[in-house]
Amino acid sequence: MATEALRADRLNAYYGASHVLHDISFALADGQLLALLGRNGAGKSTCISSIIGLLPPRGGKISVFGQDVTAMPPEAIARVGVGLVPQGRRMFGSLTVRENLVVARKGSGQWSLASVLKLFPRLGERQRQLAGSLSGGEQQMLAIGRALMGNPRLLLLDEPSEGLAPMIVAEVGRIIAELRRQGLAIVLVEQNADLAMSLADRVVILNTGRCVFDADIDTARARMEELSHHLGVFKVAEPAR
Amino acid sequence: MQFWIVQTLNSLALGGLLFLLASGFSLIFGLMRIANLTHGAFFMLGAYLGASLLRYDHDLGLWVSALLAGLAVAALGGLLERFVLRRLSRNPLGQVLVTLGVSFIIADACLMAFGGDPIPVPTSRALARPMFVAGFVFPTYRLVVLGVAILSALALHILLDRTRIGAMIRAGVDDPAMARAIGIPVSRLFTLTFCLGAGIAGAGGVLAGPIFSAYPGMDADMLPLALIVVILGGVGSLMGAFVGSFIIGFIYTFGIALVPDLAYVILFLPMIIVIALRPRGLFGRLAA
Numbered sequence: 001m002a003t004e005a006l007r008a009d010r011l012n013a014y015y016g017a018s019h020v021l022h023d024i025s026f027a028l029a030d031g032q033l034l035a036l037l038g039r040n041g042a043g044k045s046t047c048i049s050s051i052i053g054l055l056p057p058r059g060g061k062i063s064v065f066g067q068d069v070t071a072m073p074p075e076a077i078a079r080v081g082v083g084l085v086p087q088g089r090r091m092f093g094s095l096t097v098r099e100n101l102v103v104a105r106k107g108s109g110q111w112s113l114a115s116v117l118k119l120f121p122r123l124g125e126r127q128r129q130l131a132g133s134l135s136g137g138e139q140q141m142l143a144i145g146r147a148l149m150g151n152p153r154l155l156l157l158d159e160p161s162e163g164l165a166p167m168i169v170a171e172v173g174r175i176i177a178e179l180r181r182q183g184l185a186i187v188l189v190e191q192n193a194d195l196a197m198s199l200a201d202r203v204v205i206l207n208t209g210r211c212v213f214d215a216d217i218d219t220a221r222a223r224m225e226e227l228s229h230h231l232g233v234f235k236v237a238e239p240a241r
Numbered sequence: 242m243q244f245w246i247v248q249t250l251n252s253l254a255l256g257g258l259l260f261l262l263a264s265g266f267s268l269i270f271g272l273m274r275i276a277n278l279t280h281g282a283f284f285m286l287g288a289y290l291g292a293s294l295l296r297y298d299h300d301l302g303l304w305v306s307a308l309l310a311g312l313a314v315a316a317l318g319g320l321l322e323r324f325v326l327r328r329l330s331r332n333p334l335g336q337v338l339v340t341l342g343v344s345f346i347i348a349d350a351c352l353m354a355f356g357g358d359p360i361p362v363p364t365s366r367a368l369a370r371p372m373f374v375a376g377f378v379f380p381t382y383r384l385v386v387l388g389v390a391i392l393s394a395l396a397l398h399i400l401l402d403r404t405r406i407g408a409m410i411r412a413g414v415d416d417p418a419m420a421r422a423i424g425i426p427v428s429r430l431f432t433l434t435f436c437l438g439a440g441i442a443g444a445g446g447v448l449a450g451p452i453f454s455a456y457p458g459m460d461a462d463m464l465p466l467a468l469i470v471v472i473l474g475g476v477g478s479l480m481g482a483f484v485g486s487f488i489i490g491f492i493y494t495f496g497i498a499l500v501p502d503l504a505y506v507i508l509f510l511p512m513i514i515v516i517a518l519r520p521r522g523l524f525g526r527l528a529a
């Protein structure tokens with residue numbers, strides 16, 4: 001299965017004594033986008049933390065491109081080719097925009113300071129500014145750019161639309177679609193189900209730490225009512241693709 | 242007039258030595274949140290190692306022995322971080338007790354190895370000779386110490402603020418978990434920083450030798466000064482360590498010379514005022 005970008009196999013994770021992920025399993029083919037959805041507190045971000053190694057699972061197995069990364073520390077998982085755009089963006093606020101990008105540089109591939117700045121011209125204009133002084137949208141661009149600097153083969157995006165104005169959300173969506181088109185495997189965690197569904201090849205829904213839905217996008221569209229039930233929304237608008 | 246000039250030079254030299262001590266302490270605390278109470282002992286150990294190296298081979302010279310002693314203390318610091326402190330992450334009380342304990346161990350080991358009498362550290366004849374400028378006598382060595390401190394400050398500034406590895410260290414200070422998640426080897430950088438801080442203290446101890454000699458209790462004399470400098474200047478700030486070192490250098494030197502009975506009051510008073518009015522210190526981002 002060399003074309004499998006990510007496989008989570010019966011993951012179990014805990015915060016101290018509380019059991020937050022129960023037997024989570026899903027898989028993502030290379031070059032595809034998996035939308036990881038669910039209500040607040042469903043365990044989506046916890047899942048991301050487990051994959052990148054910040055919250056090592058106590059049970060189960062995580063493979064990235066066939067390589068078992070379950071017991072690896074985060075920096076080693078990053079070197080396997082996993083890029084993280086974390087919830088809340090988590091810029092290095094006392095570093096300049098340029099430094100935020102440069103410290104993340106690794107591997108070889110299409111992404112370099114020049115190509116990231118070409119994708120996000122606004123960041124180029126603000127290279128010397130401290131990252132903490134950027135607007136929310138610019139910080140999101142920087143968080144994505146920082147992840148790309150590592151030339152990842154698998155990108156984890158945790159709520160990239162959170163707290164952004166609709167116009168910026170559309171811009172973020174356009175960039176994600178472009179990265180997906182270039183062949184990057186992506187896990188997209190979103191509260192914004194419309195945005196996620198418009199980009200996804202596969203949809204996984206978590207509910208209180210359990211996997212309650214896992215299907216390809218066409219099946220997911222055909223089962224909108226079930227999705228709405230799990231996500232706690234009355235209606236998920238049929239997104240224009 | 243001669244009194245003021247000499248005391249000013251003494252202040253500057255002490256400030257320089259304090260910077261070599263406190264910059265590493267501040268760096269380690271800023272990055273790893275470890276109050277390394279072994280730092281005074283590293284300084285003393287450096288002084289003893291320097292004295293021994295020069296006694297063993299007088300032609301070695303002060304600079305080479307400072308370098309060698311610095312490397313030895315850096316290696317010791319690395320071992321302490323890797324094998325002891327690493328196991329105590331997220332246990333600040335444990336770290337304080339362990340670093341204090343190791344400091345006592347080093348102090349006793351030095352007492353055993355080098356005895357209780359102060360050991361003078363010789364300088365080269367050129368450095369020992371005073372300079373005569375415009376009819377005044379200047380102790381050359383104090384100026385050299387000041388120069389070394391300024392050069393070290395510049396080198397540290399360039400390393401931390403102008404290089405990629407410096408930016409990685411600062412990223413690790415800002416958000417260690419996130420730094421690791423984008424592939425920055427934070428753990429290795431921690432060890433490196435600890436070695437660097439310890440090494441500067443060790444080399445600083447050698448340079449302090451010709452002024453103070455190496456003596457038992459040097460560790461306990463220096464550590465509080467380092468703490469005051471860092472609290473005054475601001476934890477984790479190179480600029481704070483630099484400015485704080487010279488402020489304390491002046492206060493301590495002139496305090497002892499002018500009102501010896503009140504030296505410690507004069508020393509601790511500014512620290513208390515800073516803690517009360519500006520807990521971050523003059524240049525710090527973190528509360529002490």
